[in-house]
Amino acid sequence: MNDYASRLHAAIRDKGNAVCVGLDPRLDQLPAQLLPDDADNASMSVDAAAEAYEKFCCRIVDVVAPLVPVVKPQAAFFEELGPSGTKALANVIRHARSAGLLVICDAKRGDIGSTAEAYARAYLAGADPNTAIWGADALTVNPYLGSDTLQPFVEIATERGAGVYVLVRTSNPGAGTFQDRVTDGETLFECVARTVEKLCAQTCGELDYGSIGAVVGATYPDELNHLRSLMPHVPLLVPGYGSQGGTAADVAGAFDADGLGAVVNSSRGIIFAARQKTYRERFRPDEWEKAVEEATRAMIADLAAHTPCGCLR
Amino acid sequence: MNDYASRLHAAIRDKGNAVCVGLDPRLDQLPAQLLPDDADNASMSVDAAAEAYEKFCCRIVDVVAPLVPVVKPQAAFFEELGPSGTKALANVIRHARSAGLLVICDAKRGDIGSTAEAYARAYLAGADPNTAIWGADALTVNPYLGSDTLQPFVEIATERGAGVYVLVRTSNPGAGTFQDRVTDGETLFECVARTVEKLCAQTCGELDYGSIGAVVGATYPDELNHLRSLMPHVPLLVPGYGSQGGTAADVAGAFDADGLGAVVNSSRGIIFAARQKTYRERFRPDEWEKAVEEATRAMIADLAAHTPCGCLR
Numbered sequence: 001m002n003d004y005a006s007r008l009h010a011a012i013r014d015k016g017n018a019v020c021v022g023l024d025p026r027l028d029q030l031p032a033q034l035l036p037d038d039a040d041n042a043s044m045s046v047d048a049a050a051e052a053y054e055k056f057c058c059r060i061v062d063v064v065a066p067l068v069p070v071v072k073p074q075a076a077f078f079e080e081l082g083p084s085g086t087k088a089l090a091n092v093i094r095h096a097r098s099a100g101l102l103v104i105c106d107a108k109r110g111d112i113g114s115t116a117e118a119y120a121r122a123y124l125a126g127a128d129p130n131t132a133i134w135g136a137d138a139l140t141v142n143p144y145l146g147s148d149t150l151q152p153f154v155e156i157a158t159e160r161g162a163g164v165y166v167l168v169r170t171s172n173p174g175a176g177t178f179q180d181r182v183t184d185g186e187t188l189f190e191c192v193a194r195t196v197e198k199l200c201a202q203t204c205g206e207l208d209y210g211s212i213g214a215v216v217g218a219t220y221p222d223e224l225n226h227l228r229s230l231m232p233h234v235p236l237l238v239p240g241y242g243s244q245g246g247t248a249a250d251v252a253g254a255f256d257a258d259g260l261g262a263v264v265n266s267s268r269g270i271i272f273a274a275r276q277k278t279y280r281e282r283f284r285p286d287e288w289e290k291a292v293e294e295a296t297r298a299m300i301a302d303l304a305a306h307t308p309c310g311c312l313r
Numbered sequence: 314m315n316d317y318a319s320r321l322h323a324a325i326r327d328k329g330n331a332v333c334v335g336l337d338p339r340l341d342q343l344p345a346q347l348l349p350d351d352a353d354n355a356s357m358s359v360d361a362a363a364e365a366y367e368k369f370c371c372r373i374v375d376v377v378a379p380l381v382p383v384v385k386p387q388a389a390f391f392e393e394l395g396p397s398g399t400k401a402l403a404n405v406i407r408h409a410r411s412a413g414l415l416v417i418c419d420a421k422r423g424d425i426g427s428t429a430e431a432y433a434r435a436y437l438a439g440a441d442p443n444t445a446i447w448g449a450d451a452l453t454v455n456p457y458l459g460s461d462t463l464q465p466f467v468e469i470a471t472e473r474g475a476g477v478y479v480l481v482r483t484s485n486p487g488a489g490t491f492q493d494r495v496t497d498g499e500t501l502f503e504c505v506a507r508t509v510e511k512l513c514a515q516t517c518g519e520l521d522y523g524s525i526g527a528v529v530g531a532t533y534p535d536e537l538n539h540l541r542s543l544m545p546h547v548p549l550l551v552p553g554y555g556s557q558g559g560t561a562a563d564v565a566g567a568f569d570a571d572g573l574g575a576v577v578n579s580s581r582g583i584i585f586a587a588r589q590k591t592y593r594e595r596f597r598p599d600e601w602e603k604a605v606e607e608a609t610r611a612m613i614a615d616l617a618a619h620t621p622c623g624c625l626r
Contacts, residue, residue, distance in 0.1 A: 024428070046446060076424055076431040082446035083403055087396035108424055110455060111389055112485035115337070118389040133359060133395035142423060144457040144480060148487030167457055172425040174461030177508065178501060183494040188501065192491065 002127040003203070004138060004163030004211035005235055009260050011069035011102050016313045017300045018259065020104065020237065021064045022267025023073040023092060025053040029272050031288040034059075046081045053078065054088035058095045060271055063292045065099035067300065070263050072237075075107035093136055097129045102137045104165065104237065104263075110142035116152040124153070126160030138163030140215055140237070143192050150199060154212055158203050163211045163235065166196045169227060171217025171240030189223075190230060197231040204233050209261060213237055216254065218246025218264065225253035228261070236262040242269030242299070248306035259309040270295045315440040316516070317451060317476030317524035318548055322573050324382035324415050329626045330613045331572065333417065333550065334377045335580025336386040336405060338366040342585050344601040347372075359394045366391065367401035371408045373584055376605045378412035380613065383576050385550075388420035406449055410442045415450045417478065417550065417576075423455035429465040437466070439473030451476030453528060453550070456505050463512060467525055471516050476524045476548065479509045482540060484530025484553030502536075503543060510544040517546050522574060526550055529567065531559025531577065538566030541574070549575040555582030555612070561619035572622040583608045 012018050027049055034052045036044070061071060073096075078089035089105075096103050109119040123139040125132035141153050143166050153164045169179060169189045179189040186194075193214060200210035210233045216224055218240035228236065236254045240246040241264050254262035273279050273295035274288035283290045304310040325331050340362055347365045349357070374384060386409075391402035402418075409416045422432040436452040438445035454466050456479050466477045482492060482502045492502040499507075506527060513523035523546045529537055531553035541549065549567045553559040554577050567575035586592050586608035587601035596603045617623040 026427075074424075074428060076422075076428045076435070079399075080431040080435040080446070082435070083396055083400035086392075086399045090396055108422070108455070109389075111387075111421055112483060114339075115387060115389045118393040122389070122393040122395070133393070142421070142455045142457050144455050144491060145483045146485055146487035146490040146492065148485055148490070149483075170425060170458045170462075172459055172461055174459035177459040177461070178457060178505065179459065181494065181496040181501060181504065183496050188491060188494060191494065195490065 002161040003207070004126065004157065004161055005207060005209035007127065007137070007161070008069070008102060008163065008235060009209065012260060012263070013312060015067065015069045017068060017303060018255070018263045018309050018312070019068040019296065019299050019303065020070040020072050020263040020265040021060065021068055021270050021296065022265045023057045023060060023071055023271065024267040025056050025077050027052070029275060030056050031274065031285065033286050047084045050081045050084040050088040053081065053085065054091050057092040059289060060292055061092070061096045061099050061101065063289050064296050065101050067296050070102045070104060071096050072104040072106050072265055074267070075105060090134055093134060094129065097135060104138040104140065105134060105136035106140045108140050108142050108167065110145055110149060112145055112149050113152070116149050117156065120153045120156035124157050124160055124162035124164070126157065126162030131160050136162070138165060138213065140165045140167065142167050143195070147195050147199070154199050154202065157211055163213055165213040165215050165237045166192065168192050168196060168214040169216045169220060169223055171219045171244055171246070175217065193227050193230045196234055200231070200234045209233055209235050215239065218251045219244060221250040221253060224251065228253050238262055238264045242266040248302040251303070252307040255308040257308055259307070259312040264303060266299055270299065315474040316520070317439065317470065317474055318520060318522035320440065320450070320474070321382070321415060321476065321548060322522065325573060325576070326625060328380065328382045330381060330616060331568070331576045331622050331625070332381040332609065332612055332616065333383040333385050333576040333578040334373065334381055334583050334609065335419070335552070335578045336370045336373060336384055336584065337580040338369050338390050340365070342588060343369050344587065344598065346599050360397045363394045363397040363401040366394065366398065367404050370405040372602060373605055374405070374409045374412050374414065376602050377609050378414050380606070380609050383415045383417060384409050385417040385419050385578055387580070388418060403447055406447060407442065410448060417451040417453065418447060418449035419453045421453050421455050421480065423458055423462060425458055425462050426465070429462050430469065433466045433469035437470050437473055437475035437477070439470070439475035444473050449475070451478060451526070453478045453480065455480050456508070460508050460512070467512050467515065470524055476526055478526040478528050478550045479505065481505050481509060481527040482529045482533060482536055484532045484557055484559070488530065506540050506543045509547055513544070513547045522546055522548050528552065531564045532557060534563035534566060537564065541566050551575055551577045555579040561615040565620040568621040570621055572620070572625040577616060579612055583612065
């Protein structure tokens with residue numbers, strides 16, 4: 001059972017929760033302890049910044065690996081530092097996988113034909129991290145270019161036991177500009193959802209879930225319930241919990257009755273927990289990892305109390 | 314006049330054509346002369362492959378820089394080689410800009426809020442290549458997430474004199490899956506086109522063209538005419554000429570009467586020209602750069618003969 005959905009659900013059962021920790025490093029929010037002594041963000045070299053990102057993310061991985069099943073590094077922040085940033089991203093992915101975590105690389109890639117194949121081959125490693133140079137278990141992809149452009153991702157993911165999360169309903173305030181357009185009684189995001197369910201069915205076999213997932217924001221809870229039912233075989237990645245305003249009750253609809261079928265992501269709320277008032281009062285600045293741990297445990301408890309995830313424990 | 318559209322049109326006038334050469338390196342098609350003597354593609358290290366990509370693309374840049382205004386490296390092929398591939402991409406962009414070319418980085422990025430900002434800051438350098446670590450003049454972006462997610466690209470592009478090309482109508486066979494959906498009498502791609510025209514107007518001032526462009530495939534010629542008229546201020550990037558089946562007549566509608574307002578991209582048809590029968594008969598394998606030059610000149614002549622571009626000469 002090396003397919004992505006089976007590996008994902010084994011990890012969720014093992015950890016007893018469906019929390020995904022988003023690794024979105026930002027230079028101006030890193031713990032001071034991780035920066036060179038004479039650090040001045042404006043003049044810091046990209047190599048020094050990339051090193052700090054790597055150290056920060058790897059230390060978060062060490063804190064959360066015993067607690068949660070999945071982490072999701074955000075490629076953009078690493079790419080902002082150029083080639084040395086992308087190297088840090090590769091190292092963080094490698095470190096997370098050695099620590100036993102599943103890794104969803106959040107890069108929102110998408111292109112046509114053989115170009116899509118190149119992205120898929122680059123990022124989708126699946127069960128064996130050495131199958132792809134970026135070594136991720138799964139990748140987020142953008143559907144705008146059409147369903148033929150999703151096919152290379154589906155094929156390479158299936159071949160390698162990797163997963164793909166197609167953007168269906170994003171968590172930003174303006175998500176509706178194009179996603180809400182109704183054609184023949186169906187919104188664009190519902191149409192994408194149906195396409196994803198169909199692609200996923202190809203990868204499903206006898207299993208309850210296939211390996212083609214969907215990104216569905218926590219910030220639109222009614223739609224989340226509806227999309228869960230439109231995509232019964234599709235693992236969901238739910239961003240928008242915490243800092244973006246989504247609550248545990250908002251994401252409850254993402255899960256099936258067994259607490260499976262979804263992971264809920266929190267980035268800033270966990271990785272920069274030490275900057276929040278609650279944790280600043282309890283921990284010294286150099287104890288920032290304790291704040292990360294506490295925030296992770298708090299999210300796990302919150303989801304257990306207000307979603308079907310509770311039955312995983 | 315450091316805005317992208319003005320710089321683009323100055324370069325088009327200077328070179329007398331609107332050809333964009335796509336830099337899409339593929340290991341199995343590189344000239345043998347660029348590979349290590351004992352090269353075996355399957356076992357070649359990514360570092361060696363990245364070095365070959367960089368050498369190949371830089372030599373193409375040297376051939377085409379006196380002839381055309383723009384090159385468009387495809388990020389996917391470089392990313393497939395991991396961090397050393399991304400370093401090669403950065404070096405190719407830098408080399409192309411020093412050679413006086415404009416560079417559109419074809420990475421089709423897109424994300425929400427501050428993440429979109431990170432991508433924009435990473436890639437969009439504008440007039441001064443040192444403003445961004447990837448140093449491109451322009452970047453392709455994906456609109457699916459909504460118009461609020463395009464805004465950070467628009468702002469940073471405007472600030473830096475850079476350009477953005479939003480995917481409107483892609484050139485792949487399945488482009489229509491989502492792009493053709495009609496709502497209130499308007500397709501999704503027309504709706505995106507209107508949004509791009511509106512965003513572009515913000516950047517336009519007194520000029521004929523703004524710096525927010527659109528990607529419109531050559532493979533749908535009727536739509537190209539229509540989209541040109543829907544987006545009168547928007548510079549177009551037209552992929553799909555040549556290997557993908559688009560002809561010069563197909564792309565004629567992309568240009569205004571002065572032969573401005575668009576660039577037409579060819580990748581494989583130029584960079585791997587030496588593999589085509591016509592050029593294989595005329596040039597030895599080690600004369601592959603002559604094939605690149607001839608194919609570029611042939612495309613310039615073809616556009617001059619069959620599009621309003623002819624009046625640029």
